Amino acid sequence: MHQRLLFKYAKALNNVIPIQNIQVFNNEITLVIEANKINLILLFLRDNINCQYKILSAISGADYPERNKRFEVVYELLSIRYNSRLRVKIYVNELTPVESSVSVYSASNWWEREIWDLFGVFFY
Numbered sequence: 001m002h003q004r005l006l007f008k009y010a011k012a013l014n015n016v017i018p019i020q021n022i023q024v025f026n027n028e029i030t031l032v033i034e035a036n037k038i039n040l041i042l043l044f045l046r047d048n049i050n051c052q053y054k055i056l057s058a059i060s061g062a063d064y065p066e067r068n069k070r071f072e073v074v075y076e077l078l079s080i081r082y083n084s085r086l087r088v089k090i091y092v093n094e095l096t097p098v099e100s101s102v103s104v105y106s107a108s109n110w111w112e113r114e115i116w117d118l119f120g121v122f123f124y
Contacts, residue, residue, distance in 0.1 A: 006024045006027060006028075006029055007022075007024045009029070010022045010024060010029045010031070013029075013031065013051075016044070016048075017033075017037075017040075017041050017044055018033065018034065018037060018041075019031050019032065019033055020032045020033060020034065028085050028086070028087065029085075029086050029087070030086075030087040030088075030089060031086065031087070031088050031089065032089045032090075032091075033088060033089070033090060034090070035073075035090040035091065035092050035096060035098055036099070038075075038088070038090055038098065038099055038101060039099050039101055039103065039104055041088065042075065042077075042088065042101055042104045042105065043104050045077060045086065045088070046077075046104060046105070051079060051082075051086075052079045052080075052081040052082060053077035053078060053079045053084075053086055054078075054079065054080065054081075055077065055078040055079075055080065055107075056075065056076070056077060056078075056101070056104075056105035056107045056108055057076045057077070057078050057085075058074075058075075058076040058111060059073065059074065059075050059076070059101075059108055059111035059112065059115065060073075060074045060076070060111070060115075061073050061074070061114075061115040061118060061119045061121060062074075063119055067091070068093065069091035069092055069093050069096075070093060070094070071091065071092050071093070071094075071119055071121050072089060072090075072091055073089070073090050073091075073092065073098060073115060073121060074087055074088070074089050075087065075088040075089075075101070075108075092121060094120065097122040097123065097124045098121060098122065098123050098124070099123070099124060100112055100123040100124060
């Protein structure tokens with residue numbers, strides 16, 4: 001997809017779901033959202049007719065100790081229908097639990113366990 005169309009699509013998403021920041025790089029969109037809205041937004045991105053991100057290809061974590069919210073959790077989504085990839089990022093601290101996305105994407109179970117083991121991010 002053309003860079004301008006991707007940015008237009010990302011702005012349209014911003015009108016529907018609460019997004020803190022939008023980045024478009026290398027023909028991929030990254031949305032930064034509030035951690036407490038993760039399942040609501042993942043469910044929307046999976047089921048909305050204009051999105052259809054039916055596949056969760058990965059969840060990864062990163063630790064930035066100098067930040068107030070030091071942990072970054074990134075959900076990598078794929079829409080086969082629209083041949084499109086999307087990243088959803090959340091930031092949390094050591095004490096903030098993250099709602100498990102297993103009810104939205106059953107594939108997230110293993111990745112959430114891995115992030116818990118490596119970083120101590122608690123998924124409930």
